[in-house]
Amino acid sequence: MTNSWLDEFPARIEELDQAHLRRRRAVVAPDGGARLRVDGRSMLAFCSNDYLGLSQHPEMVQAACDGAQTFGVGSGGSPLVSGHSAANEALEHELAAFVGLPRALYFYAGFSTNVGIIPALVGAGDAIFSDALNHACLIDGARLSRAQIHRYAHIDLDSLDHELKHSSARRKLVISDAVFSMDGTCADIPALLALCERHDALLLLDDAHGFGVRGPQGRGSLADAGLYDDQGTRRVLYMATLGKAAGVAGAFVAGDAALVEWLLQKTRSYTFATAAPALLASALSISLRVIAKEDWRRSHLNLLIARLRSGLAAGLQGSDWQLTESHTAIQPLLIGANDKALAVMQALREQGIWVPAIRPPTVQEGTARLRIALSAAHGEADVDLLIETLITLSRSLR
Template sequence: MGHHDALSWLDDIADARRAAGLRRTLRSRTPGSALVDLASNDYLGLVRHPEVLDAAATALRRWGGGATGSRLVTGTTTEHELLERELAGFVGAESGLVFASGYAANLGAVTALGGRDALIVSDAGCHASLVDACRLSRSRVVITPHADVEAVGAALASRTEPRALVLTDSVFSADGDLAPLRALHRVCREHGALLLVDEAHGIGVRGDGGRGLVQEAGLAGQPDVVVTATLSKSLASQGGVVLGDERVRAHLIDAARTFIFDTGLAPAAVGAARGALTVLRREPERAVAVLGRARDLARITGAAEPQSAVVSVILGDPQVAYDAAQACRERGLHVGCFRPPSVPEGTSRLRLTSRANLDDSDMSVIESVLTDVLAAAHA
């Protein structure tokens, strides 16, 4: 019997991706890079803030390099519990539970709150972590058109399951638009459904002092609202959290597999997030500055008025978007490039992310580079 290459199918897929302009590569960052950053999710500009670094180093020295075990065994420290209480207090929730990543928080929350006796209604624009959570939930899942409250209501009205869970991002990561949270909550309450809101891109940007879109919508602390978030964007660290009613926290400790079976978040990451939250509480103007710089980016690029830190410049063709991103990089500007499957076919784009600490010299570089690059891309 001749030798069979069990991985030959991967060559065919790689060739097809290359032909479609969808091949992805890793590019290492170097310390002290001279590139102006419009690609990261460090919205508040805190990832190198001295207080954040000191808080991380203090936790590292106190607890060591890792959590040493799952949260239920040895992986819970007093640092974890302090962060949970501080985050819950900040957003106006009753309690919080920290996970090893934002992805794990969404998987854990949705699978534990879903199940065969629950209907899940999910916005078509939800983050991949919520999409995967739906697939793992064993629930019947209805995907509704983006931000279509009427479709959510219709799905809830026709359900036969005893329970229902509605999923949405607060700020959608590709377009940066906002979910209609008040209307969604009204329809959830009419039908006895739980509303789960992923605030990954809302915390630190929307709401009073960066407390998130749920707080801005007047829904903070509502027992039928569960908030998930990541610590890796505005809070300049790593990890995830679920915030809500104390009964939700207790249930997740018992039932969320990504909590029970995963090693706890490293203490240094917990310390960094606590440090960032301390700075945000003291300097709420950072949240205002993020939106101000986002408006500057929209003016430069001709994009729509931004509602978050995300400014999307749609170019259509994936190769055009990739080439534009490379041209920016060659001129000292790092921008995000979103292509399918991250965004729908025909909507490949430059994804620009505002930061509170972009200064006037940064903006001068940004305006010069983007004006030239976008003119060439549209030519």
């Protein structure tokens, strides 16, 4: 009998091991701060997207417990069958009001949101215009749509304008992250909307890393661009995840009421999936109030960002390592070669600090980096320790 292709998986997994591409660790958050217990060891973590430190917030934990007591721990069905609870309904109204848009639709996960809504909006014969550094869920959603994909240079509006101008498609969809997850760069939202208006296009904006931390009261990148409750946002569908700054799980898309109703009816990852449990909506309702009320969290986070940037700028002079021009909680430190980035990550782990090394294919060849994620849960001493350790390693690992 000839060998089956199924017999190849052990060797293929070994190849991943050799490239250090297999990674999953069970962690415990012992005190709700910036530390995680990993394999029995306490680690100072700069790897979480919990930007406001809300994942262990006691009021949100209590709300989830109360929600479980009231609704149970599962939804039991699709939102269009029996899974759309009163708590989920209330959350959708709160989310729409929070970002200043007419209507919102609440999903169980962020990846499935973008993968589902893009094929619901466009299909064969239509055109998608995608930033070169968009997240994988936007890329996969575009591919599933079967629309023609035009990939424009990262935040290059002239390139986008050229592509839009020369497209003959009637339906045009521009898709872009608001804050790019591996670079910390930000889209020029007013300029994107202006191009969409000029070329009769719709903008799908993924604000996974801006919601909660950008704009007045953390209302997101649209509000930061001065577009909160603005009638000019008719051409934007605003998507954000709820497992990062909001501290829980899930995602939502908000926009024109007719567009959102269309997505409710036509998004397969919404229609054919079990709805998110109501206990999460209960916690998220409290999260929105905390985000708006506790502005000190964003102020503290911004202080830490400035402290990290100034400390590394001074300490890494003359080093090949380069801190990118990001003023968000995402602070990528470019190392270059894959093996060097892995060596720095391992050296940090030996010092009790967890910062992930990001390598191709997630980023371009030759741009392997440490993705430093800051949180309001960090203290100034935590950031100072990271700065000092990185400066020391930059000298010893040259």
